[in-house]
Each structure stands twice: as structure tokens, then as C-alpha cells.
Amino acid sequence: MxxxxxxxxxxxxxxxxxxxxxxxxxxxxxxxxxxxxxxxxxxxxxxxxxxxxxxxxxxxxxxxxxxxxxxxxxxxxxxxxxxxxxxxxxxxxxxxxxxxxxxxxxxxxxxxxxxxxxxxxxxxxxxxxxxxxxxxxxxxxxxxxxxxxxxxxxxxxxxxxxxxxxxxxxxxxxxxxxxxxxxxxxxxxxxxxxxxxxxxxxxxxxxxxxxxxxxxxxxxxxxxxxxxxxxLLFDASYGATLEPALARFLDAGEPPVVFTLGSSAVMIADRFWDESLAAVRRLGRRGVLLAGPVHAPRLAAGAPPSVHVVSEAPHSLLFARAAAVVHQCGMGTLGTALRAGVPQLAVPFANDQPDNADRLQRLGVAEVLYPSRYRAWRVARALRTLLEEPAYTRRARELAGVVATExxxxxxxxxxxxxxxxxxxxxxxxxxxxxxxxxx
Incomplete structure (x- = not known):
């Protein structure tokens, strides 16, 4: 061959x-x-x-x-x-x-x-x-x-x-x-x-x-x-299984909102994680923060029981158990979220990410919030729309059916x-x- x-x-x-x-x-x-x-x-x-x-x-x-x-x-x-x-x-x-x-x-x-x-x-x-x-x-x-x-x-x-x-x-x-x-x-x-x-x-x-x-x-x-x-799927870079503590957290309550910035934007997150933590508190929802090795220890120390903080996790296993996913709009991350059939909050930084975010919004599965405007009250408002308006979940599941055939x-x-x-x-x-x- x-x-x-x-x-x-x-x-x-x-x-x-x-x-x-x-x-x-x-x-x-x-x-x-x-x-x-x-x-x-x-x-x-x-x-x-x-x-x-x-x-x-x-x-x-x-x-x-x-x-x-x-x-x-x-x-x-x-x-x-x-x-x-x-x-x-x-x-x-x-x-x-x-x-x-x-x-x-x-x-x-x-x-x-x-x-x-x-x-x-x-x-x-x-x-x-x-x-x-x-x-x-x-x-x-x-x-x-x-x-x-x-x-x-x-x-x-x-x-x-x-x-x-x-x-x-x-x-x-x-x-x-x-x-x-x-x-x-x-x-x-x-x-x-x-x-x-x-x-x-x-x-x-x-x-x-x-x-x-x-x-x-x-x-x-x-x-x-x-x-x-x-x-093209390959998730093993983030591990092949969910770590036990994360799996127990997922089993213990309603699907959480998952926050991630991939493997690059996570390094320049600035206020992203603190605003995300404040947003889930405002919503009264459970959350999972994939905060990377720099931010995870600090955030985990101050997070309430309703929020689980880890450095990273396999997206394909985690997103399927999420209520919504907040992400930087890299094609790998958003593709996995599409496959999971959940609404998305796109937070695009640069390069192809703004265009990717626009396409998601036009597909009817996402709202868009740029990093410069990423504040807890705006995040909570956007997530409330995504979670409470049935059209987003319905459309996400329709597209997941298409993606599943690919x-x-x-x-x-x-x-x-x-x-x-x-x-x-x-x-x-x-x-x-x-x-x-x-x-x-």
C-alpha cells in the first residue's frame, strides 16, 4: 500500500x-x-x-x-x-x-x-x-x-x-x-x-x-x-475517557453549560473564566470550565459545588452531556458541538473564527458574543436565550442528524x-x- x-x-x-x-x-x-x-x-x-x-x-x-x-x-x-x-x-x-x-x-x-x-x-x-x-x-x-x-x-x-x-x-x-x-x-x-x-x-x-x-x-x-x-474526528489528544471526578459531577445533576477556549485562546483568556463563572451563578445553572493548566487550579479553589473546573477533557464525550457549549469557534470545537446537537455561544477571537461564528448563527444554533463584550450579564442573557428558546435546541438536533451521517x-x-x-x-x-x- x-x-x-x-x-x-x-x-x-x-x-x-x-x-x-x-x-x-x-x-x-x-x-x-x-x-x-x-x-x-x-x-x-x-x-x-x-x-x-x-x-x-x-x-x-x-x-x-x-x-x-x-x-x-x-x-x-x-x-x-x-x-x-x-x-x-x-x-x-x-x-x-x-x-x-x-x-x-x-x-x-x-x-x-x-x-x-x-x-x-x-x-x-x-x-x-x-x-x-x-x-x-x-x-x-x-x-x-x-x-x-x-x-x-x-x-x-x-x-x-x-x-x-x-x-x-x-x-x-x-x-x-x-x-x-x-x-x-x-x-x-x-x-x-x-x-x-x-x-x-x-x-x-x-x-x-x-x-x-x-x-x-x-x-x-x-x-x-x-x-x-x-x-475528521480524533479526540484522544484530550484523553480517551472522562476523569472520574468529572464523570461523577455529570451524573449528579442536570446537564451543565460547558465553557472552553480550545488549546490556543485558553492562553490569552484574560477575564473569560471569571466572567463565565459569574454568568453560571447568575443563571443558577451547573457549569463545567475547561480552563487549561494555568487557570484551572485558581478557579477550582473558588468554584461553588455547582461548577466543576478541569484543565481539559475529551470534547466528544463531554459535549454530548452538555446543555450548551461556550467556545472560541475553532472548527474542531464547533464541529464536535454540532455533532452533540446542543446550542452554542460563539466567542470568536480571530482568523476564521468570526466567519465560523457567523455561519453558526445563520444556521440557527448559536448566538455570538465577541471577547471584548464578554461580561457575565451578557453571557447569562445569551445563554438564557439559547436554553429557553426551543428553536435553538430543535435546530441543533436537526443538524446533528445531518452531521451524524457524515x-x-x-x-x-x-x-x-x-x-x-x-x-x-x-x-x-x-x-x-x-x-x-x-x-x-
Missing amino acids: ARIVITTWGSFGDLNPYLGLATALRARGHHPVMAMPAVYAPAIAAAGLEHAITEPDADPALDPQLVRRVLHPRHGAESIFREVLLPVLAESHASLLRAAQGADFLVSHPAAVTAPIVAEQLAMPWVSTVLSPLLFMSGYDPIVPPPAPWVRHVPWAWRMKTAPWIADAGRQISNRWMEPLQQFRESLGLRRVATPMFEGQHSPHGVLAMFSRVFGGPFTDWPPHTTITGQ RGAEAACDAIEGILDRVTRNPLRDTAADAATASG
Whole structure:
């Protein structure tokens, strides 16, 4: 079977879907290789997968100020590329090229900016992936640009009319950031590509949209050969079971409101946890706070019996027992909440999160409250609406029924194996596709 190199960078939300893909590929007899930074080594080892260390070896867990910059509401995406990814282009390219030698296939993440280069140099079949609809920058699917969250309040007809302009503006802005990548391509004797952060990141062989079809698409300006797979599940990074004390708490009363900020925003929570604790007191509801290792001890010491505080817990097991989930709106967290069929309070920080939050609200399963406005009385008011208005729960359960039918890992594996089969039967077709990428 095939040796398949999978590469990504980011938070656990950027790792877990690819661990889910790797374990599914392994179950089909393939040999996945996780070409990823050293910081991921414990999670990769726990999954029993081969690890090839690549750059950038930036561990946000060791640098809260870096997290604050990459989650800045206006400049977060720019910081990710200019501060983390682009300064180490040569090192990233060299390490991924080593990992890909002798492999049969490559799977890339949007932050793996040298993956298209390596695939082109090795004439290797590959798929690109996206985790959220924003990254397609479609002119037919209005987005909420991270620097302009107010767009979500604009009438829908106007948003539809201006969607192509907003998408083009996003491409032009990102092209300025990505000029070092274009120059690096030229230094290797390769041609420049159009919009390297968007169309230029995608494979001509296939694109995996690794989110639920409830978000819409595909649209005519998405890349050709795009497959909407549904969410790829892998929750073991947060443990395989609920810790006994948490399980006892859940068994002892009504479903709680669960508060979480994932694995990145939790580091810059500021007043989030204290306001959350005050909000559940106002509501008179039970709560669970996944507060991370920094905040959990302090919060646990002062929490009432109706609130249980832990550092982390497996979302798939916990959300299914929640009354509602309050979260930062990363695609992994919100996808798991969709699968659980519970209302959501979205608290988006940056990057794709404002757009994700807007989509949840339009689906009828969520309310949105930005971090700058996150105060106990507003949180309590929003949660009261979510919990007492039956339409939210009804809609959440309807969408959970759709999500439950999706088989993300299986669909992704099918798409990859389909490309491998085409290459085996007609290798010239894919060589031509690589040439088309170089001239794009």
C-alpha cells in the first residue's frame, strides 16, 4: 500500500483532524507519516504513528505573547505567516523534502506553505485541505473578514452583492504577505503562482474540505475536484475517557453549560473564566470550565459545588452531556458541538473564527458574543436565550442528524485512494497536472 506523508502546523485543532485521517489510512493498510514539528511528538507517538520532524518548530504553548499576536482580531493571520511560517521557508522546505523522499502521496494543510513546492519538485500526487469555508474565499459565499466583524450585521442582499469584492480584497492583501514565498519559488527555478494563500495552495489532483456540508458548498469558484468530507474526528489528544471526578459531577445533576477556549485562546483568556463563572451563578445553572493548566487550579479553589473546573477533557464525550457549549469557534470545537446537537455561544477571537461564528448563527444554533463584550450579564442573557428558546435546541438536533451521517475520515480516504488509483492507471495525467500548477 501507499506511503502517505501528512503535514500541518498550528494548534490541536490543526493536528487532530490529520491524526484522524492518518489512523483511518493506517486501518486501510497504508503507511502514514506525520511530517510535523517536534512539539506534536507526544500526540503522534500516542497514536502509534511515524513522525518525521519538520519546521517551523514554534510551540505556542511556550509563548503566550505569540498566541496573542496570532489571535489578534485584525492582524492574526498576517502574524502567522510573517512571524512564524515565512521566516523559515528554507528550513521548512528542506525538512519536508526529506520526509517526502520515497513517499507515494502528500497531504497538505494551509500552513504547510512549502508542500506545493515539494509536490511539484518530486512530481508527487497530493491533496490540499482546508478546515473552514473562509479559506475558499468564494465570491458566492459571503464571508466575515477577520478585521471587519461588523460585516455580519450588514443586510444579506448587500453582503451577497459585495462578496466578490471582499474576496478579491482578501487575495490582494494576502499576496503582499506571501511575496517571500513567491521569491523562494523563483530561487528554486519555479514559477510564481496566483494567490499562494488561496488558490495557489491547492492541488490540481484534489482538495479536501474537512468540514460539514451543513455550511454549504461546493460553489463554482471553489477549486476543481473539491470533496466535502465532513469533520475528521480524533479526540484522544484530550484523553480517551472522562476523569472520574468529572464523570461523577455529570451524573449528579442536570446537564451543565460547558465553557472552553480550545488549546490556543485558553492562553490569552484574560477575564473569560471569571466572567463565565459569574454568568453560571447568575443563571443558577451547573457549569463545567475547561480552563487549561494555568487557570484551572485558581478557579477550582473558588468554584461553588455547582461548577466543576478541569484543565481539559475529551470534547466528544463531554459535549454530548452538555446543555450548551461556550467556545472560541475553532472548527474542531464547533464541529464536535454540532455533532452533540446542543446550542452554542460563539466567542470568536480571530482568523476564521468570526466567519465560523457567523455561519453558526445563520444556521440557527448559536448566538455570538465577541471577547471584548464578554461580561457575565451578557453571557447569562445569551445563554438564557439559547436554553429557553426551543428553536435553538430543535435546530441543533436537526443538524446533528445531518452531521451524524457524515463519515469524514472515510470520505477523505476514498478521495485519496481515488487519486492514487488514477496515478497508477495513468501517471501521465498527473504529471500534466503538476505542470499546470507550475504555470498557474
